Amino acid sequence: xxxxxxxxxxxxxxxxxxxxxxxxxxxxxxxxxxxxxxxxxxxxxxxxxxxxxxxxxxxxxxxxxxxxxxxxxxxxxxxxxxxxxxxxxxxxxxxxxxxxxxxxxxxxxxx
Amino acid sequence: xxxxxxxxxxxxxxxxxxxxxxxxxxxxxxxxxxxxxxxxxxxxxxxxxxxxxxxxxxxxxxxxxxxxxxxxxxxxxxxxxxxxxxxxxxxxxxxxxxxxxxxxxxxxxxxxxxxxx
Numbered sequence: 001x002x003x004x005x006x007x008x009x010x011x012x013x014x015x016x017x018x019x020x021x022x023x024x025x026x027x028x029x030x031x032x033x034x035x036x037x038x039x040x041x042x043x044x045x046x047x048x049x050x051x052x053x054x055x056x057x058x059x060x061x062x063x064x065x066x067x068x069x070x071x072x073x074x075x076x077x078x079x080x081x082x083x084x085x086x087x088x089x090x091x092x093x094x095x096x097x098x099x100x101x102x103x104x105x106x107x108x109x110x111x
Numbered sequence: 112x113x114x115x116x117x118x119x120x121x122x123x124x125x126x127x128x129x130x131x132x133x134x135x136x137x138x139x140x141x142x143x144x145x146x147x148x149x150x151x152x153x154x155x156x157x158x159x160x161x162x163x164x165x166x167x168x169x170x171x172x173x174x175x176x177x178x179x180x181x182x183x184x185x186x187x188x189x190x191x192x193x194x195x196x197x198x199x200x201x202x203x204x205x206x207x208x209x210x211x212x213x214x215x216x217x218x219x220x221x222x223x224x225x226x227x228x
Contacts, residue, residue, distance in 0.1 A: 033217070042201055042219040043154065087153055097142050097205045097217060098167060101153035 004102035006088050011108045012078055020073045020105045022088035033089040033099065034062050034073045043087055046073065075107070083109045114138075115220035117202050123226045126192060132223045134185040134202030141207040142166075143185040145177060148199040148222070160185060161207060192227045199224055 003025040012018040022032070031050035035043035047055055049064035049071060061074040075082055088102040115136045124130050134143065142161045146154035159167035160179040174196075176188040185202055202220040 035219075040199075040224070042199075042222045045218055089153075097144065097159055097161075098156055099154075099217065101155075104151075104153055 006102040006105045009106045013110055014078055016078050018075045020086050022071045024069050024090050026090055028092040030091045030093045032071045035087040037085045078109050080109050115204055115218050117220040117223050121224045125228050129190045132187040132200055134220055135183055136204045140204035142205040144203040145187050146201040154201055194227050197227045
């Protein structure tokens with residue numbers, strides 16, 4: 001099976017920066033997703049990394065190192081609405097699009 | 112348009128009822144998925160359809176019966192469910208190009224909150 005690890009919870013202040021790490025041990029790795037999920041709602045797509053490096057989208061950036069089995073999601077200029085669970089998910093080659101999710105990191109933004 | 116829609120938003124059913132969940136997308140995606148998500152847990156894959164054919168069944172009990180009547184629609188028929196089946200049921204879709212599913216386009220619908228009494 002796949003082993004995907006991310007911290008359970010992180011707390012940060014409004015306006016600050018938070019970095020959520022995700023490590024994975026898989027065979028046949030294809031790419032890595034980050035999703036945001038507010039309580040009781042569906043996951044919202046944030047980013048997809050397949051090559052090494054940093055991808056920036058506004059306040060959110062995602063980084064991947066395939067050789068290290070490591071990714072992070074960087075949230076800048078935190079806003080109260082960023083309080084949510086952030087899910088790291090791995091897709092495998094020839095897996096019919098199956099995603100293997102980490103347990104999620106609950107980010108709490110405080111005033 | 113990156114929208115996946117699901118109906119109903121909420122469903123309460125008894126253990127002897129038969130009901131169906133519906134999912135629709137108009138992005139031209141040819142891969143569609145059903146996930147189950149319990150509270151404070153990540154989504155768990157149930158089924159994958161590619162070109163309207165079932166590609167993956169993650170050992171889901173037969174009381175859950177998926178159906179893909181056309182490239183835009185995905186149904187999940189429910190019968191004789193148990194209280195432990197209460198969860199958020201999520202539909203998702205992805206592009207298929209050259210016979211391979213492009214997971215970089217996997218989008219989720221809003222989900223159906225199911226309660227089994």
